Amino acid sequence: QRDQTINLGAGPSSLPTSVLLTAAQGILDHDGTGMGLTELSHRSGTFKKVIEKAEADLRALLAIPDDYAVLFVQGGGTEQFSATALNLLAAHAVHNPDYVRNNNGQGPPCDYVVTGSWTSKAVKEARRLGFNANVAVDARKAEGADGKFGMIPEVSTWNLSPAQSKPAFLYYCDNETVDGVEFPNPGFPIDRLPKEYRDTVPIVADCSSNILSRPIDVAAHSLIFFGAQKNVGPSGVTVVIVRKSLVVDPDLGVEHGGPRIPTTLVYKNMLDNASLYNTPPMFAIYASGLVFDDLLRNKGGVQGATERAQQKSRLVYDAIDASEGILIPTVRQPGARSRMNVTFRIARPGTATPDEALEDRFAKRCAEHHIVQVKGHRSVGGIRTSLYNAVTVEQVQKLVEVMRAFVQEVK
Numbered sequence: 001q002r003d004q005t006i007n008l009g010a011g012p013s014s015l016p017t018s019v020l021l022t023a024a025q026g027i028l029d030h031d032g033t034g035m036g037l038t039e040l041s042h043r044s045g046t047f048k049k050v051i052e053k054a055e056a057d058l059r060a061l062l063a064i065p066d067d068y069a070v071l072f073v074q075g076g077g078t079e080q081f082s083a084t085a086l087n088l089l090a091a092h093a094v095h096n097p098d099y100v101r102n103n104n105g106q107g108p109p110c111d112y113v114v115t116g117s118w119t120s121k122a123v124k125e126a127r128r129l130g131f132n133a134n135v136a137v138d139a140r141k142a143e144g145a146d147g148k149f150g151m152i153p154e155v156s157t158w159n160l161s162p163a164q165s166k167p168a169f170l171y172y173c174d175n176e177t178v179d180g181v182e183f184p185n186p187g188f189p190i191d192r193l194p195k196e197y198r199d200t201v202p203i204v205a206d207c208s209s210n211i212l213s214r215p216i217d218v219a220a221h222s223l224i225f226f227g228a229q230k231n232v233g234p235s236g237v238t239v240v241i242v243r244k245s246l247v248v249d250p251d252l253g254v255e256h257g258g259p260r261i262p263t264t265l266v267y268k269n270m271l272d273n274a275s276l277y278n279t280p281p282m283f284a285i286y287a288s289g290l291v292f293d294d295l296l297r298n299k300g301g302v303q304g305a306t307e308r309a310q311q312k313s314r315l316v317y318d319a320i321d322a323s324e325g326i327l328i329p330t331v332r333q334p335g336a337r338s339r340m341n342v343t344f345r346i347a348r349p350g351t352a353t354p355d356e357a358l359e360d361r362f363a364k365r366c367a368e369h370h371i372v373q374v375k376g377h378r379s380v381g382g383i384r385t386s387l388y389n390a391v392t393v394e395q396v397q398k399l400v401e402v403m404r405a406f407v408q409e410v411k
């Protein structure tokens with residue numbers, strides 16, 4: 001059954017079968033210990049080796065510089081909406097004590113580049129917690145966007161806080177999973193930001209749905225985080241890559257206006273304890289480590305993944321573009337089309353109006369060919385085919401055959 005199924009889910013999503021077979025064995029008897037991986041002490045030397053290897057392989061895959069920490073935490077991407085802001089505000093308070101106290105009690109500005117649903121949620125959380133969130137750009141309000149996500153406005157139009165106002169950070173999402181919007185290769189245009197801003201403001205990236213699918217310049221960022229459950233492993237672990245100089249004891253910033261932070265969200269606790277401050281998500285870390293090992297040693301590393309991602313997404317977008325308006329991409333700007341989540345609507349010939357009955361029929365046709373989890377996110381509808389690292393080129397070729405046959409069927 002598994003061999004036949006093409007799982008295009010947006011996350012949790014497909015993982016390599018070879019990795020799952022190894023993990024299945026490890027759950028029963030890890031490395032000849034007579035105990036399953038999740039039955040070991042997280043303080044044992046055996047688990048320490050697992051987490052250290054996972055970190056070393058990830059460092060090799062992403063060329064992470066030594067002055068960056070790699071933390072394995074819990075709480076998902078969603079918890080990082082608050083944890084990133086809390087920790088960077090704490091660092092800001094420690095490094096700029098007078099500024100925070102004197103900023104009319106507002107705290108420093110936090111800039112957000114809102115290109116889809118997940119950045120929109122991050123802003124909502126920042127505001128709920130009382131932070132001074134500035135939406136530098138809301139892509140829904142851009143000219144021609146019609147109130148929907150589906151494009152990335154030019155950097156020159158963004159309303160960034162002045163560098164002199166000492167923003168605590170700039171936050172963006174490299175690939176918006178729901179809306180299928182991704183910053184064009186090579187990624188978020190840090191080099192287009194004003195020089196003083198780029199040199200002084202910490203840049204935070206949510207890479208939950210496209211990490212390990214192309215290179216990323218870690219040193220140009222202060223913090224990169226990603227939930228595991230797309231390109232990395234099972235849900236349960238979130239990876240935070242953070243510049244060590246920004247990892248502070250938040251209690252030292254409180255008297256200068258910095259936030260108090262719940263213990264498990266404090267990056268310093270995780271860094272000082274090598275991600276073993278409390279019991280970690282052992283299975284998720286273990287299985288993610290197997291995925292890193294597989295990508296690094298068997299699949300050509302990030303370069304191999306980059307080439308496959310390009311090839312797979314091109315196949316699907318070519319089928320969309322050849323459909324004569326029956327398959328309608330939801331991302332209006334071709335350069336912002338995601339290589340990971342291909343989102344489109346389906347319309348009767350000549351109408352350009354999405355037809356839900358047709359979309360249901362397409363999902364049914366896919367299911368007949370064992371292609372599953374192709375419906376769009378419940379908030380936007382339509383079709384979303386996710387082409388994460390574990391989805392093969394051959395599987396995408398089968399999807400494209402079904403797409404082309406469907407277009408003939410409704411023509």
Ligand code: PMP
Nearest residue numbers: 076077078118177206208209227
């Ligand atoms: N950011 C992005 C880009 C995501 O795709 C998701 C989840 N799909 C999240 C954040 C939230 O992650 P989680 O469900 O792990 O909290």
